[in-house]
Structures are given as C-alpha cells and as structure tokens.
Amino acid sequence: MRIEQYLEDSTSRDGAKTAIVAGDMRLSYDRFLDLASRMATTLRSRGVGRGDRVLILLDNGWQAAVAVFATWIAGAVICPVNPATKTVRLSQIARDCRPTLAIVEGRLEARVKEVAELASLPRLVTGDAGSFDAGVEALPFASENLPDTDLAALIYTSGSTGEPKGVMLAHDNIDAAARSITAYLENDASDTIVVVLPMSFGYGLNQLVTAMLTGATLVIEKSFAFPQAIFERIRDERVTGFPLVPAMAAMMLQARDLDPSLFASLHYVTSAAAPLPLAHLDGLRALLPHVSLYCMYGQTECTRATFLPPAEIDARRGSVGIAIPGTRAEVVDAAAEPVAPGTVGELVISGPHVMRGYWQNEAATRRALRPDPRTGALRLHTGDLFTADADGYLTFVARTDDIIKSRGEKVAPQAVEDVLCRMPGIAEALVVGVPHEVLGQAVKAIIVASDAALTEREVLRFCAQNLEDHMVPKTVEFRDTLPRTDTGKASRRLAANTTGSTA
Structure with missing residues (x-):
C-alpha cells in the first residue's frame, strides 16, 4: 500500500x-x-x-x-x-x-x-x-x-x-516496516504517540507513519531540549507511546525529583538508534514499572530489524531481541554463511522492509545488498557484529567500522578529522568515540599540534562553527604523536584503548 x-x-x-x-x-x-x-x-x-x-x-x-x-x-x-x-x-x-x-x-x-x-x-x-x-x-x-x-x-x-x-x-518498504512495528507494539486508534525525535530521520519519521496507519494521535514536539515540558505534555495529552534514544533515557534518570505520575498514561516506551545501557534499562523499569519497554535495533536501510519482547527482558539481559514480524535476521561469517549460536558474526537482514539501495551509488549498494548464498535473494549486510543464542535472540557486540553514535545520531570520524585538519595550528588529528553516561558515546579528538599555544577551547570553537552539533568533540587531547599500527597507519582502535570515558 x-x-x-x-x-x-x-x-x-x-x-x-x-x-x-x-x-x-x-x-x-x-x-x-x-x-x-x-x-x-x-x-x-x-x-x-x-x-x-x-x-x-x-x-x-x-x-x-x-x-x-x-x-x-x-x-x-x-x-x-x-x-x-x-x-x-x-x-x-x-x-x-x-x-x-x-x-x-x-x-x-x-x-x-x-x-x-x-x-x-x-x-x-x-x-x-x-x-x-x-x-x-x-x-x-x-x-x-x-x-x-x-x-x-x-x-x-x-x-x-x-x-x-x-x-x-x-512505499512498499515503509508499509512493510510500519505494519510489522505496529503489530508487535499493538498500536491502534486509541494510542497517542509523542515524537521528539527529528522526523528527518527514520526513527522519528516512523512515528508519523505508524500513527497515520493506525488512526492514532501524534503529539509533535520540536526537541528534547526541555525534558520537563515534554513530561508535562505526556501527562496533559495522556500519551500512551514514548519513543526515545539512550541519551534521553539518561536525562530522564538524572532528573531530580521526577514525578512518576507524569507518565501514568504511558503503555509503552521504545528505545532504538543505539544500544540502551543495562543501567538505563533498569532505571527506566524502576521509574515506570507499569510500562512495557521495548529495546530495539534498526538501521535507516530497513527502518527496524529487531525487537525484544518486554516479557523477555530479564531472561535475555542485553539482547535486542528477534527479527520483527515478517522478516529474518541472521548472524553470518565472512562467507555469508550462518554461524553457530554464541559466535560473533555480521548481522544480515531479509524482508520486504529492506531498502532498494543507495541513490546513485551502485558500489555502496553492492556492498550493502548481497545475495544469500543459499537462495540468491538479496540481504542487507548491516556492518555490525552480533551474536545469537540458540533461540535466535540477538546481542549487539561492536561495529565493524569506526562510526560513533552520539545522541542517537551517527558521526563519521573522518568527517570531523577533515575539519580539524583545516584549522591552523593542527598537524594531525584522530577522532574516536568514548563512553558517555548521557550521550552513549562522546566524540573525542586526539590532536598533534603544530602550534604549542593552541588550546582546547579554540579547537572546540572552530568545530562548533564548522560541524553539526552532534559532531562537535566533547573533549580534546593533545599528544606528541598519534597511536599507530606497525605499518605506520594512525589507529583509532589503539587510541580507543588508551582513552577514558567522559561524563
């Protein structure tokens, strides 16, 4: 449709x-x-x-x-x-x-x-x-x-x-995803859904689509910049569904004197865009014991891939669940063959919700959409590493590339490095993601300066003028040299192993 x-x-x-x-x-x-x-x-x-x-x-x-x-x-x-x-x-x-x-x-x-x-x-x-x-x-x-x-x-x-x-x-891709999502969330016309996530991205846009599919009411808020105002809106409009990202969960849990009665109307909360830390998961369950909490995983390329039924949260700690209805999710090896339970491999997704490809980018499309060696049907290779248990429940392990997810948005380190290297006084730059209690990951810049007088404040101001907000580093570390592999290549993996978290 x-x-x-x-x-x-x-x-x-x-x-x-x-x-x-x-x-x-x-x-x-x-x-x-x-x-x-x-x-x-x-x-x-x-x-x-x-x-x-x-x-x-x-x-x-x-x-x-x-x-x-x-x-x-x-x-x-x-x-x-x-x-x-x-x-x-x-x-x-x-x-x-x-x-x-x-x-x-x-x-x-x-x-x-x-x-x-x-x-x-x-x-x-x-x-x-x-x-x-x-x-x-x-x-x-x-x-x-x-x-x-x-x-x-x-x-x-x-x-x-x-x-x-x-x-x-x-249209048929979006339709397939919307019908699958509303099926497991049990959405209907009695729902009132609040969206504070940008509708320019898949997770936010999906709230508009599913609300119109089911005849629900959609409450649209510009952002989560003022959480208390959002919470009061949830109460006043008797919102039943609240989609969030881990950064929003962290802000909720850090709020002082948060009145649980603000959320009395909620039936469910969904979390996607980045893995929800277990501490946040437990905190939300303690704050909202009457609410069904859905931990999910997805990509823009398929809208949604997996969900964890709320009844399985305790038994499947850390899992992002099983494939959404009408689709298939598997963990495969380098030859695209299924791996044994508990073995780390790449997650691949099959189903009518998978994208057609990337606009005018055949090379990227071929990398992402590859044939199943058993059937020949195209599958989406997510580029993310997972494990699956004997029942097919999936757990996220790591990214196969270096993309940083901050505030539920992706940050390409190379794009930040390119901007940093345009700044006078910087000789080399390397960007990594480090754990952050609120953002999930924070962008950290490691810099070799050619100007000894260069300060962190100057670097951050330059970035703020030239990068989108979520791409601006939270911290800057100055070093004499960048960490490198044996071949002399600057290594983000080595850098990540020598940097701490930020709060």
Missing part, C-alpha cells in the same frame, strides 16, 4: 478525530488531509511530478507532517533533512538528490540561499502566505493509480567516509 493511503483510510474511519497536536495547533484527520491535499496541488503547480524529489528542511511541527504527506499525495519523493545540517553537507545532499523543489523553515532561508544547488530552486517557505493553507482546491486523492513500488523517501545517512548516502525506501 502507498503511505498516503494511510491518511485517506484513517480519515474515512473517523475524520473528526485528532490526528496531529503541535504546540497550540490541533489538526483533525479531516483538516490534516485537506491541508496535505491542498499543498499537493501547490507542489504540482510548482512543477513537482511523479518521482521528483522534494527537499524538506523543517523543524518538527505540523508543517513538517503536512509537507511529508503532501509530497506523497503529489506522487513525489520526500528528502527530509535535519534543519541543523550545515551548509557543506546540505550542498552535498542537494547536489546528490537534485530536488525539484524545497520546503524550508523560514529562519533557514538565508542558509538555503548560500547553497548553489538550492539558491535558484523553487521553494515554499514557512510563514509565507499560502504556503501551507493555500486558497487552492485540494488535489483529488488517488487521481493517478500509482504503484506502491514507487520510491517514497530518500533519507540521507553517512558512511565511514562521511559522504552522505541516500537510502532509497519505496
């Missing part, structure tokens, strides 16, 4: 029901569909057609939700980008996906104009009259019989080189 059909079907069932709550704005399903359909007309009038990419650079809010569904109703492909994205990366994404139109947060218009690939592009800007409530007729729904094999989304992620890669998800 195409994803925009979710909105049509849920509206047909109960159009008066609240679909979206964002700040003071409350949209019924009728109103949400009307706004999305009218905006789809506007998109078509601006030249957007089937298969065209629409770059969406919006904060979490009702406008972002409308823009996503309007793009799908118009038959086009969403390319959501985090508003915090710096100009260089935004330029890379625009150059790669070649959007037909951009939908932009008003405060970001100046930045967009700095990007050559976007400067002359048609744009809809929030705050402009008519952008989201145009005086135009709604585009007739399903005016074309478009297949669910059409591309629905390009979601950009960074590989080990730091270059953005566009994950191609078709």
Whole structure:
C-alpha cells in the first residue's frame, strides 16, 4: 500500500478525530488531509511530478507532517533533512538528490540561499502566505493509480567516509516496516504517540507513519531540549507511546525529583538508534514499572530489524531481541554463511522492509545488498557484529567500522578529522568515540599540534562553527604523536584503548 493511503483510510474511519497536536495547533484527520491535499496541488503547480524529489528542511511541527504527506499525495519523493545540517553537507545532499523543489523553515532561508544547488530552486517557505493553507482546491486523492513500488523517501545517512548516502525506501518498504512495528507494539486508534525525535530521520519519521496507519494521535514536539515540558505534555495529552534514544533515557534518570505520575498514561516506551545501557534499562523499569519497554535495533536501510519482547527482558539481559514480524535476521561469517549460536558474526537482514539501495551509488549498494548464498535473494549486510543464542535472540557486540553514535545520531570520524585538519595550528588529528553516561558515546579528538599555544577551547570553537552539533568533540587531547599500527597507519582502535570515558 502507498503511505498516503494511510491518511485517506484513517480519515474515512473517523475524520473528526485528532490526528496531529503541535504546540497550540490541533489538526483533525479531516483538516490534516485537506491541508496535505491542498499543498499537493501547490507542489504540482510548482512543477513537482511523479518521482521528483522534494527537499524538506523543517523543524518538527505540523508543517513538517503536512509537507511529508503532501509530497506523497503529489506522487513525489520526500528528502527530509535535519534543519541543523550545515551548509557543506546540505550542498552535498542537494547536489546528490537534485530536488525539484524545497520546503524550508523560514529562519533557514538565508542558509538555503548560500547553497548553489538550492539558491535558484523553487521553494515554499514557512510563514509565507499560502504556503501551507493555500486558497487552492485540494488535489483529488488517488487521481493517478500509482504503484506502491514507487520510491517514497530518500533519507540521507553517512558512511565511514562521511559522504552522505541516500537510502532509497519505496512505499512498499515503509508499509512493510510500519505494519510489522505496529503489530508487535499493538498500536491502534486509541494510542497517542509523542515524537521528539527529528522526523528527518527514520526513527522519528516512523512515528508519523505508524500513527497515520493506525488512526492514532501524534503529539509533535520540536526537541528534547526541555525534558520537563515534554513530561508535562505526556501527562496533559495522556500519551500512551514514548519513543526515545539512550541519551534521553539518561536525562530522564538524572532528573531530580521526577514525578512518576507524569507518565501514568504511558503503555509503552521504545528505545532504538543505539544500544540502551543495562543501567538505563533498569532505571527506566524502576521509574515506570507499569510500562512495557521495548529495546530495539534498526538501521535507516530497513527502518527496524529487531525487537525484544518486554516479557523477555530479564531472561535475555542485553539482547535486542528477534527479527520483527515478517522478516529474518541472521548472524553470518565472512562467507555469508550462518554461524553457530554464541559466535560473533555480521548481522544480515531479509524482508520486504529492506531498502532498494543507495541513490546513485551502485558500489555502496553492492556492498550493502548481497545475495544469500543459499537462495540468491538479496540481504542487507548491516556492518555490525552480533551474536545469537540458540533461540535466535540477538546481542549487539561492536561495529565493524569506526562510526560513533552520539545522541542517537551517527558521526563519521573522518568527517570531523577533515575539519580539524583545516584549522591552523593542527598537524594531525584522530577522532574516536568514548563512553558517555548521557550521550552513549562522546566524540573525542586526539590532536598533534603544530602550534604549542593552541588550546582546547579554540579547537572546540572552530568545530562548533564548522560541524553539526552532534559532531562537535566533547573533549580534546593533545599528544606528541598519534597511536599507530606497525605499518605506520594512525589507529583509532589503539587510541580507543588508551582513552577514558567522559561524563
């Protein structure tokens, strides 16, 4: 099924029901569909057609939700980008996906104009009259019989080189993932789900998709910058589902005098994006004993891969569970053959939720999607190391590359190093991830300075000016030389073994 059909079907069932709550704005399903359909007309009038990419650079809010569904109703492909994205990366994404139109947060218009690939592009800007409530007729729904094999989304992620890669998800991929996730979470129209995660990423976007599939209410918050306000919103809106990442769990558990009654309405909490430390898991269970807690693992390339049934938490300490319904997860060796229980290998994922590949990147696609030697069917090679027990329950071990996950987002060390090495006074730089009680991992820079007067404060200020917030190192260590292998290559593994944690 195409994803925009979710909105049509849920509206047909109960159009008066609240679909979206964002700040003071409350949209019924009728109103949400009307706004999305009218905006789809506007998109078509601006030249957007089937298969065209629409770059969406919006904060979490009702406008972002409308823009996503309007793009799908118009038959086009969403390319959501985090508003915090710096100009260089935004330029890379625009150059790669070649959007037909951009939908932009008003405060970001100046930045967009700095990007050559976007400067002359048609744009809809929030705050402009008519952008989201145009005086135009709604585009007739399903005016074309478009297949669910059409591309629905390009979601950009960074590989080990730091270059953005566009994950191609078709409507049928997203549909398969959404139906599987709502099945094990037992979502229905009685749910109210809060999303504070950026809807420009898979985990956040999935909350919008699953809410519209089930006819639930979605409460959209811009961020988790003010946790107490989010907790009060959970209480006031009687939220039943709360997706979070480990950093958010840590902030919750460190809050002073946190009133458990704020969470009385919650039925479930999900955790993804990075492994949830056992201490945080135990702390959440103690704080929220009435709530079902789902530890999960996934990648943008398949939305979700595994979940641990709450009843198994005690018996499967540290596990991220089994494959989500309708899919398959296996641990394989270098020859792509299954390994024995307890043996470390790479996790591979099979199922209808797996991406089509990376946009215009055949080499990366071939590395990620490889044939099963037994059946020939393509499987997603996650690049992450796992073990599986005799019952198939999976436990994350380590990454096969050096990607750092901080605040639930991926950081490519090479991208940070490239910026550091542009700074006068730095001769060499190496970036590693170190354990952090709140962030999960913190970015640490190890520097060989050519200027003895260079300070940590100066390095961090330079990084803040040139990197996205989650990529900025938390600490800087100055050394005379970088740790190296026997071949003379700078080694992150050796560096990680000689650095401590940070809090």
